[in-house]
Amino acid sequence: MNLFLIAxxxxxxxxxxxxxxxxxAGLTLVFGIMNLVNFAHGSFYMVGxxxxxxxxQATGSWLLGVALGLAGTLVVGVVVEMVVVxxxxxxxxxxxxxxxxxxxxxxxxxxxxxxxxxxxxTNIPEYLSGHVELLPGLxxxxxxxxxxxxxxxxxxxxxxxxxxxRLGMLIRAGAxxxxxxxxxxxxxxxxxxxxxxxxxxxxxxxxxMAGPIYVVQPGMGELILIEVFVVMVIGGIGSIRGxxxxxxxxxxxxxxGRAFLKPTLATVIxxxxxxxxxxxLASMLIYLLMAAVLALKPQGLFPARL
Amino acid sequence: xxxxxxxxxLALGVALLAAVPPLAAAFNxxxxxxxxxxxxxxxxxxxxxxxxxxxxxxxxxxxxxxxGVGGYAVGVLAHYGIHDGFLQWGLAIGASxxxxxxxxxxxxxxxxxYFIMITLAFTQMLYYLGISIEEFGGDDGMRLTSRSRFPGLxxxxxxxxxxxxxxxxxxxxxLIHRIVNSRFGxxxxxxxxxxxxxxxxxxxxxxxxxAAFVIAGAVCGLAGxxxxxxxxxxxxxxxxxxxxxxxxxxxxxGGVGSVVGPVLGAFALLVLEDLLSGWTAHWQxxxxxxxxxxxxxxxxxxxxxxxxxxx
Numbered sequence: 001m002n003l004f005l006i007a008x009x010x011x012x013x014x015x016x017x018x019x020x021x022x023x024x025a026g027l028t029l030v031f032g033i034m035n036l037v038n039f040a041h042g043s044f045y046m047v048g049x050x051x052x053x054x055x056x057q058a059t060g061s062w063l064l065g066v067a068l069g070l071a072g073t074l075v076v077g078v079v080v081e082m083v084v085v086x087x088x089x090x091x092x093x094x095x096x097x098x099x100x101x102x103x104x105x106x107x108x109x110x111x112x113x114x115x116x117x118x119x120x121x122t123n124i125p126e127y128l129s130g131h132v133e134l135l136p137g138l139x140x141x142x143x144x145x146x147x148x149x150x151x152x153x154x155x156x157x158x159x160x161x162x163x164x165x166r167l168g169m170l171i172r173a174g175a176x177x178x179x180x181x182x183x184x185x186x187x188x189x190x191x192x193x194x195x196x197x198x199x200x201x202x203x204x205x206x207x208x209m210a211g212p213i214y215v216v217q218p219g220m221g222e223l224i225l226i227e228v229f230v231v232m233v234i235g236g237i238g239s240i241r242g243x244x245x246x247x248x249x250x251x252x253x254x255x256x257g258r259a260f261l262k263p264t265l266a267t268v269i270x271x272x273x274x275x276x277x278x279x280x281l282a283s284m285l286i287y288l289l290m291a292a293v294l295a296l297k298p299q300g301l302f303p304a305r306l
Numbered sequence: 307x308x309x310x311x312x313x314x315x316l317a318l319g320v321a322l323l324a325a326v327p328p329l330a331a332a333f334n335x336x337x338x339x340x341x342x343x344x345x346x347x348x349x350x351x352x353x354x355x356x357x358x359x360x361x362x363x364x365x366x367x368x369x370x371x372x373x374g375v376g377g378y379a380v381g382v383l384a385h386y387g388i389h390d391g392f393l394q395w396g397l398a399i400g401a402s403x404x405x406x407x408x409x410x411x412x413x414x415x416x417x418x419x420y421f422i423m424i425t426l427a428f429t430q431m432l433y434y435l436g437i438s439i440e441e442f443g444g445d446d447g448m449r450l451t452s453r454s455r456f457p458g459l460x461x462x463x464x465x466x467x468x469x470x471x472x473x474x475x476x477x478x479x480x481l482i483h484r485i486v487n488s489r490f491g492x493x494x495x496x497x498x499x500x501x502x503x504x505x506x507x508x509x510x511x512x513x514x515x516x517a518a519f520v521i522a523g524a525v526c527g528l529a530g531x532x533x534x535x536x537x538x539x540x541x542x543x544x545x546x547x548x549x550x551x552x553x554x555x556x557x558x559x560g561g562v563g564s565v566v567g568p569v570l571g572a573f574a575l576l577v578l579e580d581l582l583s584g585w586t587a588h589w590q591x592x593x594x595x596x597x598x599x600x601x602x603x604x605x606x607x608x609x610x611x612x613x614x615x616x617x
């Protein structure tokens with residue numbers, strides 16, 4: 001295997017990593033502040049992908065589709081918060097898991113009714129569809145570079161908002177003592193709705209960027225959601241820094257494992273055995289990583305501290 | 307409900323279930339025999355989940371894993387031409403117990419949200435493992451060439467299989483009833499309601515929880531062996547995460563902390579699914595909100611309607 005292939009797969013891993021981070025960031029904020037486990041977070045990923053695809057076709061402009069898709073996911077998130085999720089803050093985690101599981105069924109079926117069960121394929125606009133020559137001989141798709149840039153940009157923006165603005169101060173205060181924040185005259189309900197909608201929009205962003213790379217179909221959100229849970233467990237649930245570090249680790253391990261585990265195994269054991277064991281092991285790799293991290297640090301790599 | 311009327315109610319329930327095959331034959335509706343048998347198999351799985359979820363407070367979102375392990379134990383042996391039922395079901399129970407031991411050993415060290423996510427993640431791992439093994443059909447799964455063979459018992463006979471499932475269900479409920487009312491069960495329940503106090507009186511919850519987790523896994527593995535004999539087809543979908551969610555709903559709908567609750571819950575959920583899916587292809591768009599409403603407004607479950615809470 002050559003170095004260019006490794007570099008390319010490393011970038012792919014980075015791209016998956018930032019996507020996982022966008023998902024994990026919203027979940028982490030919601031969990032850290034409202035103490036809510038939202039299993040329907042994957043649904044926002046799917047909603048973002050579908051809305052962006054729909055609006056891009058309706059308006060004929062990809063950028064407009066992205067903007068409307070993002071705004072649409074935000075609205076869906078706010079509505080879900082106001083109608084259902086708001087009633088769950090005071091409930092235990094079991095109730096939250098079950099109720100949001102019901103939401104998943106609803107959203108998946110709604111998508112199937114509106115757009116069918118078959119996968120939709122979306123196109124990248126021409127100005128993003130080329131390749132960039134990073135090094136002489138190393139060409140990489142521009143679109144994936146854009147995803148990496150957007151993801152890292154959002155991570156930086158998120159850090160700035162949480163650590164350096166008044167809103168972020170309220171968010172951190174709400175996470176550590178909600179009663180006190182409310183007593184100081186902050187409308188905590190509006191803050192919650194805002195944070196939830198914002199988290200949904202982040203998931204929508206990940207979904208609409210994923211649309212052209214993977215496929216858009218009902219249930220697409222849950223597959224990535226479970227990987228995001230792995231990210232959160234490894235990073236330490238409730239920790240944004242942990243989520244970022246773990247998302248990049250998981251993205252790398254998953255991508256590199258799928259690309260290189262089989263050829264590497266083939267050098268050790270027989271190629272036919274590697275053919276059988278390679279893919280199986282590669283798909284289990286991040287879960288084994290999770291088990292290993294838990295065995296050493298049950299609270300994750302970066303125990304929660306927003 | 308007094309203890310005596312509870313026993314009468316249970317006996318009535320068993321008699322009702324026992325009456326299904328002759329009734330289905332009388333009205334020439336074999337579909338219902340099939341439906342009730344499937345419901346009872348899921349009731350066994352849900353009852354095992356209830357042991358750790360309802361009594362132990364361990365919110366496992368990965369209980370479908372053991373349905374899968376049990377199913378694959380039977381399917382894989384059958385694939386290699388071994389059809390002996392004792393061997394197949396023994397392996398189903400043993401392998402599920404072993405997998406539960408490994409998953410439990412890692413996940414019970416954590417609690418709360420971690421536990422939910424980890425059990426879900428490990429089950430997803432097994433699901434992907436099932437998909438990636440081409441030898442056993444991968445994504446498509448494989449047909450069971452022959453049902454498990456027991457001397458003097460033919461599972462291809464729908465009625466015989468039905469009564470076997472019913473007998474196992476009654477046995478499992480009795481077993482769980484005995485467990486939760488034993489000293490061991492007391493420790494599990496105590497650790498659920500107050501872990502610090504349980505430690506203070508000298509019990510370390512970990513080994514007790516792990517043992518309960520393994521028992522639940524083993525029982526659910528048996529349900530998996532039954533399920534694959536029921537469907538005669540094995541796919542990784544046995545371990546799909548939505549299956550785990552459905553099992554949790556059966557426990558919750560039935561009412562947490564009641565031995566027969568999961569049976570009621572399994573009936574409620576699967577009959578509801580059957581009715582809705584007969585009505586529209588998009589039945590999940592109705593089921594989803596119904597489940598949300600049940601969580602928000604129907605917290606004590608079906609058993610809560612009939613039985614007093616402090617039994």
